[in-house]
Amino acid sequence: MPQDPVSRRAAVRSHWAAISALASLLFAVTPQPAIAIDAIVLEVGEVEHGAIKALDAVARLDLPSDTHPQVAISVATLVLPEPIGRLRTVKLRCRRPIIAEPRFACRDGRIAARGGPTGAFAARVQGEFRSDTGAAFLRGAGLKIASATLDWRAHLRAGNWSIEGNARGAHLIALRQFASRWYALPSNLTVDGALSASFTARGGAALQHAEVTTRLGDINFTNDEGTLVGEALAGELTARYQPGATGAAVHLRLTGSGGQTLIGPVLLNLQTNPLDLRVDGILADKVLRISQLDLSQRDLLTAHGTGSVALSGDVPLTTAHLTIEQLQFPAAYTSFLQIGLAATDFGDLTTSGTLSGSATIVDNAPQALSLKLTDVDLIDRRDRVRMNDLLGTIEWRDSALGEVPESALSWASGGAYGLSGGAAQIQFRAFANNISLTRPARLPVFDGAVAIDSFALGNIGSDKLAIDFEAEIEPISMPLICAAFGWPRFAGTLSGRIPALTFRDNELRVTGDVEAAVFDGQVVASNLRLQDPFGRWPRLFADVRARDLDLAAVTNTFAFGSITGKLEADVLRLELFAWSPVAFDARLETPSGDRSNKRISAKAVGNLSNIGGGGGGVVAALQSGFLRFFDDFGYRKLGIKCQLRDAVCLMSGIEPARSGGYYIVKGRGIPRIDIIGNAGRVDWPRLVSQISAGMAAENVEVR
Incomplete structure (x- = not known):
């Protein structure tokens, strides 16, 4: 008797319709050896379930007499939800199917298709389906996504599902190109490096739990301006998401164990100061409410906090309160201060000591900062500035409208540019970009002092910088000053009055006369003005008169x-240009x-x-x-x-x-x-x- 394939063609629009039709047909013919059939072919013009649609599907069961049966399924067009989208020429082949109603399984399968996010894909698959319970599992391996290789396992039982897997061999250059259709990194940012990941998810009618862990290795990135740089970074990022009645519980953990990164003026050495950041919160209505934030970097920083991040706008808005348990020097200086101070005389300091305190941020803007300094030493390696045993508190607020607490600092000794002095203390208030003394201060200099009556800085960091200063110089021995500045040695003392000194519109102006006693006589400077004092070409104007000087x-x-x-x-009418x-x-x-x-x-x-x-x-x-x-x-x-x-x-x-x-x-x-x-x-x-x-x-x- 000739062996002819059995063919059927239908349009099916019900849950599991195509699978049940094929399974029933296979079950009907397989156990009857009297019928000599070497292949069964089922053709389905259209299968649709929810957002999934298959067009021109063909299922074929080959029943060779000398080897195991094989199943081949092809779909001309398969439409899946985004981000997968439309697939073409989908082919699934199972070399060793198990067909034992109600159990249908494939232990050695291959699937391939064209289209979708990757352009084309192929993978090894295993799966099982039970028609009596609807339970199923699917295992895949070797799926290429960009440069990564994906393995996964999925289960379906009693309306609940789960999936887990891992991705290995991923390279950021390829992943960036792959992801560009959904999210594009700034064009001036160059990235490179390798990563691997593992993931799990489970749910029923809705997602119940999802977790992804990404391991980063030798990550390098930079922007054209050089203000954002990463070099040989290594670490791990874990994200956990668990929906609930009042919102989704979110857990994030980021660890950094190697490399360096530059973010503006902040330089973090993750090899020397490993990073551990943990965030727990609830995500609801596009707002992440952070119930606990823990941040630590060995020998650098320990901090905790709470806050919220609004994700609905173009720019996320962050509100937070951060408690700084400990900020340690010298790592605090090299990480957070040195680059910003590089062009100043504070750019090469030897530091020690600790800070603690708190910070408050509202809508991405700092609102309050409180710091406590303990045994801080700041010493310039070239002996330009020095401050020893710095203690006290710094209180800063973003506005003077509310109460601005007083700040107080004291130190055991200090010096600048060869001048040195003993213990001193100052009290001041700081708000927005303004600082002002709240009471007079006396700063020792050698055997004398500068007694400051008033001092205020306004509009710090802007081109509208304002300075007000008034002080008196208590007699300082000139031989000590001369030695400090490398001048020829001469006797006498420096003393005098610095009247109202102001800085406005990039001009330093002294209202009144500056007086000094030198060479047993008196020197008076009046009409003193200094234009562009912090620029490359300062210009000084003054009238200087000296009386009764000892010529010897x-x-x-x-x-x-x-x-x-x-x-x-x-x-008189003195004018200096660039000094x-x-x-x-x-x-x-x-x-x-x-x-x-x-x-x-x-x-x-x-x-x-x-x-x-x-x-x-x-x-x-x-x-x-x-x-x-x-x-x-x-x-x-x-x-x-x-x-x-x-x-x-x-x-x-x-x-x-x-x-x-x-x-x-x-x-x-x-x-x-x-x-x-x-x-x-x-x-x-x-x-x-x-x-x-x-x-x-x-x-x-x-x-």
């Missing part, structure tokens, strides 16, 4: 040559009525002569004749004037000389020596170099 102290300090007597000086003089009207001369002993050394005579343009003749006279037997000379009066404009100094002296030129020194006594200048216009850079050379030269040889 001045000249001995600067190695100009010894001169005794008194000196008064005016430097170099570009204009002034200067006058230095003996004050009228000076009755002190006035003597001038041979070296000073030579240097003054060089300034006035008559140096060669004077030095020759000092080195010949009877003048060579004198080390110094008496004088009645000395003085010199310079009007600087356009890098040229218009020179004059105390009075015109009869023979032409001008007197710089009018001598007195025997031997008498007069210094007459004849240079009317002098190149300013050349004049500066002449003065510097004269101060560095050896004493003039007069014997």
Whole structure:
């Protein structure tokens, strides 16, 4: 008897309709050996169940006499819910089917299709279905999604289902391209690295539980600006989702065990300071309410918090309260501060100590910050700034409308730019971008101090920065200041008053006079203005007047040559550009009525002569004749004037000389020596170099 296939074609639109039809037909013919059938073919034009539709489906059972039966199912078009979508040329082949009503199973299957998110896919499958209970399971392996290989197991029993699986060998470059149709990363962000994942989910009519764990290895990313960077990152992310009557319980845990990441000015070294972040909350109405947040990084940070994240808008809005149990230095400095301070004198500090406190965030904006400092040391490696045993509290609020608690800091010792001082404390209030002292403060400097009456900073971080400052300088020994700044050593003290100092519109202005006592005299600066003080090209304006200076102290300090007597000086309409003089009207001369002993050394005579343009003749006279037997000379009066404009100094002296030129020194006594200048216009850079050379030269040889 010839063996003919049995064919059927139908349109089926009921649950399990196609499966039941095929199973019934197979069951009817399989156990009857008297009928010689080598294949059974079932053709279904359309199968539809909910959002699933199959078109032009063909199921074929091959019954060879010499080997195991085989089942092949093909579907021309299979429409599934998104994100899978439409599949074409779906083929399922089972080499060893089990057909034993009510049990139908496949132990060795292959499935392949074109279309869907991956463009094409193929996998090994095993499955079982019971027509009496509707129970089923499906196991798959080797499914390629982008660069990942997916294995999974799914079960269906009594209306409940579960699925679990894992993905391995995934690469971020391929996954990014695969996911771009649903979510695109910023085009200026480059990512690379490998990951693997495992997942589980279960439910019935609705999802009851889902969990995904992703393991990250050698993750690297960067944006074009270099403000977002990750290098060799390693870690693990677990997300758990469990719907409930009042919302879905959400658990997140992120661990980082290797690599470094830069986020703006924050640099985290996960190799040195491993990360462990845990978040528990409830997700309802597109709002995640966080009941517990725990954050820790070894030797860096321990913190806890609560909050909420509104996910309905274009930008998630976060409200949170964070308790900082401990923030440890030096890791806190290198992680959170050093990059932001890199361009300042605080960019290379050795630090120690701890911080604790709390922070409040409302709608993505900080609202309050409270910090407690314990035994904090801040020491610049190049000895520019130093603060030891810093203690106290810092209270900051986003607005002055409510109560702003007072902050207080104290330290055992400190220093800056060579200046050093002892213990001090300050009280202040900080709100928004403003800071102001709440009471006067005294900052020790060597054997004196700066007594601050008032100090306030406003609009910090903006181009509208404002400063108000008023203080008094208690006497500080000048030898200590000179040593700190590397100046020539001279005696005396620095003291004086700094009146109302203000900074507005990028200009520092002093209302009133700045006074200092130096060289046993008084120096007063008035009309003091400094434009662009923090820029590359600051410009200073001032009028400076000095009275009753001791010339011996001045000249001995600067190695100009010894001169005794008194000196008064005016430097009016002074203008400095980038800290170099570009204009002034200067006058230095003996004050009228000076009755002190006035003597001038041979070296000073030579240097003054060089300034006035008559140096060669004077030095020759000092080195010949009877003048060579004198080390110094008496004088009645000395003085010199310079009007600087356009890098040229218009020179004059105390009075015109009869023979032409001008007197710089009018001598007195025997031997008498007069210094007459004849240079009317002098190149300013050349004049500066002449003065510097004269101060560095050896004493003039007069014997």
